[in-house]
Amino acid sequence: MSKRVGLEASFAAAEAARMADVDVIAAYPITPQTHIPERLAEMVADGELNAAYIPVESEHSALSACLGAAAVGARTFTATAGQGLELMHEVVYVASSMRYPIVMTICNRALSAPLSVWGDHSDAMAVRDAGWIQVFCQNNQDAFDMTLWAFRVGEDPRVLFPVMVHFDGFHLSHVTEPVILPEQKEVDRFLPRFQYPFALTPDKPMTHGAFGPPDIYSEAKIAQEVAFRKSKDVIIQGFKEFGDIFGRYYHPVEPYRTEGAKVLLLTMGSFSETAKIAIDTKKNKGESVGLINLRLWRPFPFEELCQAVKDAETLIVFDRCISFGGPGGPVSSEIRSALYNEKERPRVVSFIGGLGGRDMAVKDFEYVIDQGREIVEKGSEELFETVGIRGEVTGIRG
Amino acid sequence: MDGKFIKFGKNLVTTDEFVAEGHSFCVGCGEALALRLACKALGKDVIIANATGCIEICTSPLPVTSWRVPWIHTLFENTGAEISGIEAGLKILMKKGKMPERDIKCVAVAGDGGTSDIGMQALSGAFERKHDFLYLCFDNEAYMNTGIQRSSATPYGASTTTAPAGKLSIGQTTWKKNMAEIAVAHDIPYVATACPSYPFDLINKVKKGGEVKGPAYVHIFSPCPTGWRYPTDLAIEIGRLAVETGIFPLYEVENGRYKLNIDRPKLRPVEEYLKPQGRFRHLLDGEIAKIQEHVNEEYAKLKAKVACFAA
Amino acid sequence: MTEKRLKTGPDFIWRDMEVGNIVTEAGSAALRRTGDWRSQRPIIDKERCNKCGLCWLYCPDVAIKLLEDGYYETDLFYCKGCGICAKVCTREAITMIEEEEE
Ligand SMILES: Cc1ncc(C[n+]2csc(CCOP(=O)(O)OP(=O)(O)O)c2C)c(N)n1
Ligand code: SF4
Ligand code: SF4
Ligand SMILES: [Mg+2]
Numbered sequence: 124m125s126k127r128v129g130l131e132a133s134f135a136a137a138e139a140a141r142m143a144d145v146d147v148i149a150a151y152p153i154t155p156q157t158h159i160p161e162r163l164a165e166m167v168a169d170g171e172l173n174a175a176y177i178p179v180e181s182e183h184s185a186l187s188a189c190l191g192a193a194a195v196g197a198r199t200f201t202a203t204a205g206q207g208l209e210l211m212h213e214v215v216y217v218a219s220s221m222r223y224p225i226v227m228t229i230c231n232r233a234l235s236a237p238l239s240v241w242g243d244h245s246d247a248m249a250v251r252d253a254g255w256i257q258v259f260c261q262n263n264q265d266a267f268d269m270t271l272w273a274f275r276v277g278e279d280p281r282v283l284f285p286v287m288v289h290f291d292g293f294h295l296s297h298v299t300e301p302v303i304l305p306e307q308k309e310v311d312r313f314l315p316r317f318q319y320p321f322a323l324t325p326d327k328p329m330t331h332g333a334f335g336p337p338d339i340y341s342e343a344k345i346a347q348e349v350a351f352r353k354s355k356d357v358i359i360q361g362f363k364e365f366g367d368i369f370g371r372y373y374h375p376v377e378p379y380r381t382e383g384a385k386v387l388l389l390t391m392g393s394f395s396e397t398a399k400i401a402i403d404t405k406k407n408k409g410e411s412v413g414l415i416n417l418r419l420w421r422p423f424p425f426e427e428l429c430q431a432v433k434d435a436e437t438l439i440v441f442d443r444c445i446s447f448g449g450p451g452g453p454v455s456s457e458i459r460s461a462l463y464n465e466k467e468r469p470r471v472v473s474f475i476g477g478l479g480g481r482d483m484a485v486k487d488f489e490y491v492i493d494q495g496r497e498i499v500e501k502g503s504e505e506l507f508e509t510v511g512i513r514g515e516v517t518g519i520r521g
Numbered sequence: 522m523d524g525k526f527i528k529f530g531k532n533l534v535t536t537d538e539f540v541a542e543g544h545s546f547c548v549g550c551g552e553a554l555a556l557r558l559a560c561k562a563l564g565k566d567v568i569i570a571n572a573t574g575c576i577e578i579c580t581s582p583l584p585v586t587s588w589r590v591p592w593i594h595t596l597f598e599n600t601g602a603e604i605s606g607i608e609a610g611l612k613i614l615m616k617k618g619k620m621p622e623r624d625i626k627c628v629a630v631a632g633d634g635g636t637s638d639i640g641m642q643a644l645s646g647a648f649e650r651k652h653d654f655l656y657l658c659f660d661n662e663a664y665m666n667t668g669i670q671r672s673s674a675t676p677y678g679a680s681t682t683t684a685p686a687g688k689l690s691i692g693q694t695t696w697k698k699n700m701a702e703i704a705v706a707h708d709i710p711y712v713a714t715a716c717p718s719y720p721f722d723l724i725n726k727v728k729k730g731g732e733v734k735g736p737a738y739v740h741i742f743s744p745c746p747t748g749w750r751y752p753t754d755l756a757i758e759i760g761r762l763a764v765e766t767g768i769f770p771l772y773e774v775e776n777g778r779y780k781l782n783i784d785r786p787k788l789r790p791v792e793e794y795l796k797p798q799g800r801f802r803h804l805l806d807g808e809i810a811k812i813q814e815h816v817n818e819e820y821a822k823l824k825a826k827v828a829c830f831a832a
Numbered sequence: 833m834t835e836k837r838l839k840t841g842p843d844f845i846w847r848d849m850e851v852g853n854i855v856t857e858a859g860s861a862a863l864r865r866t867g868d869w870r871s872q873r874p875i876i877d878k879e880r881c882n883k884c885g886l887c888w889l890y891c892p893d894v895a896i897k898l899l900e901d902g903y904y905e906t907d908l909f910y911c912k913g914c915g916i917c918a919k920v921c922t923r924e925a926i927t928m929i930e931e932e933e934e
Contacts, residue, residue, distance in 0.1 A: 146613045149606060173617055175609035180646035184602030187643065190595050191570060191606025197614055199606075217595045222852035283851055316619075321854050323591035323607070325566045325625060330586035330855035332594035339583045342846035343853050350851075527885050527898065534889060541859035542894035542910040543866055549914030553892035583853060585838055585860040720889055746914075754915030754928075757890055 205232030241480020750799025
């Protein structure tokens, strides 16, 4: 029997790693990720998890140790946030290019300066081009489910890419919610043993990480890109298999009450949960609104996104990250280019808010929808709008 | 791999070559020879993690490889961490029965830059956590792969591209960082220095380092004709001179106990070592005297440590 | 496929890349000729050679091969002509001569 327990997202992710029977964990503590390595270290110390826990001296080394462990065929897990992910940056690209299916939880955290331990998506966006599968969680059940799913998909021989599971620092990482935990035998049914076909062994000496002269580097990169895009089929298949076993079905793009809606709001992560309440309130008042939760960020689900928004007139995209000097938040600029060649497409309005842990309440999402609608009618001088900033924000143009 | 040996007195050296011919080390490269000998000492049951540098670049041009043993390169500064993951991964997979129990040596290979500069933190972490691995530092005393830039292992007075000798400078103005002593300070079971001009000594030390349980470190002097500017046939002489002048003494530290492997009653003057090398050509007598004095002091310190354990 | 993987060129396309750019053929770089780097060539005089093997031991390029009869021979496909073998030979059995244009 599966059981329902109160867990914060950090413990839910740790529990998923335990049930996945990970072999190697290498992690370095950083707020708000600390509860994950602490919990895993405790499990290892208590014999609840038969794994090597490597208490490395930095995040750069955390992910580097994961590379080594994955190269010999170990199921490998790590977790970090904000500055930690920045310090790893160099290694992040190597993991995907060398095709090691490491699973990494990111408790999303704002980037310094000024120093902030609180949540936004700047860390996730800084690695969006690095070739990792990236999914965002709305709640703690997601945190458990996506972690388990990440091993299944990343390790699939048709995929062999690392996966980042994102959930918002503090808003999810430190908040306790009910989580349904499956039985071990269900997990085992969903997640086969990791069989890495190129494991380093003296029995068949292979070379990992040879360097790429100009006459071969481009071919290597295109091969990687084609394989990465193809992984979307397995990603979707993995969602389906997960649903068939555990009863919860996930999708790259998840519409909420969008039927016939003229105005759509698009959010990611924990904001989607709060935004749903704003949508409900507005629907009750008879407004034609709906929500899109973007779960899969990389590889970007172009087809699914275009399909989900094609009938709307307005699409309001809410980013938790600034792309300095760019056309708007990274999510909105991605979505604008996704829609650019579509015949039927909504107008896109870009909002930025919730930076560095700033709370966004239901009324803030209502405000964003109202403002977005007004901007479509009246136009705006600015490239993007902000929410919750004290003082009038002007001068955001090219 | 036919497992044959060639006999040199009481020493047997395998004819197996683990780094294939056809590599692109420079003509007369001492690092290539040191690597060749070290790999002979290690044999085939190894996994090698290699930092970025001459060794990596000269042995792994896609789509081919020189390596006949399992080998991985990822980055410049993370080799200590990477080998930690390899070691921990193998151990736990064997413990969980996912892989048959066997002895596989985990060996990290890096240059002096990848070791004593940018890779120091990761290496220190791996030493401190007491992973069972051997770290080989191939010391050619500069960042050679990127064009002879100074490192903290570049010796005093050497001219490099980022610390060039000029009207106002003698080149490197700091004394060489003593990486072997830094390894010793981590209280690891085995530390040694080696030089390919003494091939049997080098092979023995690498073998020992591989067999020791826990971290081991061998610092290998690797003459570089390109960066040091000496004729391509001189690698062996240069290595011998480094040892015989006391500039690069050959010693071992086993469980904290020092032992000099080659101890000449009287050191040769450092000038003999400095003279053939273009990187020292600009040094005037005063500077050479200063180097001599420093070598005398350092050698005396080392001998004092050895003396502590002589009785 | 195997043949293709060993050499880039017009026939080598992106589909020939192994997953993660892994090289599965151990020691495949041995097909690379480095002998054309040479400006000097070692000549071994069998009369003087006492089969000590020091040239073999010290060659950085694995370019000296042990023959059945115990003598040594240079492998000019790989020999880069550094002259180390000639220097370490205690019997002066190896001399370096200028490489002639072929
Ligand atoms: C993070 C990073 N910084 C710099 C470099 C450039 N780089 C590559 S190898 C190298 C020097 C290697 O020197 P060393 O470790 O002494 O090895 P050698 O080439 O001398 O054998 C440098 C500076 C790099 N690859 N990565
Ligand atoms: S630069 Fe020096 S160490 Fe590097 S390959 Fe050339 S001779 Fe060897
Ligand atoms: S000249 Fe150099 S490369 Fe050629 S055989 Fe002699 S030692 Fe080897
Ligand atoms: Mg160097």
